[in-house]
Amino acid sequence: MAWFGTPSRKIGLGILVTTGFVAGIVAWQAFSKAMEVTNSEAFCTGCHTMQQNLTELKGTVHWTNRTGVRAKCADCHVPHDFTDKMARKMQASKEVWGKIFGTIDTPEKFEAKRLELAQHEWARFKANDSLECRNCHNYDSMDMTRQSLRAQNMHSTYLANKEKTCIDCHKGIAH
Numbered sequence: 001m002a003w004f005g006t007p008s009r010k011i012g013l014g015i016l017v018t019t020g021f022v023a024g025i026v027a028w029q030a031f032s033k034a035m036e037v038t039n040s041e042a043f044c045t046g047c048h049t050m051q052q053n054l055t056e057l058k059g060t061v062h063w064t065n066r067t068g069v070r071a072k073c074a075d076c077h078v079p080h081d082f083t084d085k086m087a088r089k090m091q092a093s094k095e096v097w098g099k100i101f102g103t104i105d106t107p108e109k110f111e112a113k114r115l116e117l118a119q120h121e122w123a124r125f126k127a128n129d130s131l132e133c134r135n136c137h138n139y140d141s142m143d144m145t146r147q148s149l150r151a152q153n154m155h156s157t158y159l160a161n162k163e164k165t166c167i168d169c170h171k172g173i174a175h
Contacts, residue, residue, distance in 0.1 A: 035085075035089075038089065039072075039073075039074035039078055040072075040073075040074075041054065041072055041073055044073040044074075044077075045073075050073075050110070051107075052107065052111075052175075053175040054175075056174070056175035057071075057174050057175050060173065060174050060175075062076075062173070062174050069136075071136070071174070075132065075135070075136070076132050076133075076174065077092075077121070077132070078092075078132075079128070079131060079132060080132075080135055084128075084131075095117075098113075104117075118171075118172075122167050122171055125165070125166070125167035126165060126167055126168070129165045130165040130166035130167050133165075133166040133167070133170075134166070137166070139155070139159050139160070142155060144156065154169060
């Protein structure tokens with residue numbers, strides 16, 4: 001037990017530091033891989049019985065468009081910066097819990113809770129000023145001349161004056 005309390009007496013300090021450094025790198029790589037896997041469409045649609053949502057997304061401009069840019073589940077549902085991403089992952093663990101324990105484990109059960117889940121997402125978007133939308137869409141880069149007259153009026157009135165955020169008008173834009 002004394003060895004555990006004072007390992008540098010038995011093992012060289014260099015070996016101890018090197019082992020700790022390598023273990024840290026391995027742990028960080030495993031963590032990064034877990035984040036990558038849980039941000040994939042396969043994970044989202046497999047764990048949440050969200051095939052219907054993926055089908056709905058495929059019918060929108062966020063899936064197929066003139067520029068070839070495609071939004072994936074994580075682009076809209078997971079913040080990009082680390083701190084917010086970790087907070088969102090912790091919130092999403094409730095959804096995994098729901099899948100495991102039967103709250104939303106079938107398409108029918110998911111559909112029954114769909115509005116409630118959507119309202120949580122809309123509230124989150126409202127609270128963070130539609131941050132995930134703004135990761136791709138920049139108000140200052142919008143070419144208003146290429147928008148419909150109604151869109152021009154709405155964007156210049158509400159977004160420019162920060163009265164509303166994207167989700168106020170674009171609920172259900174993807175699914």
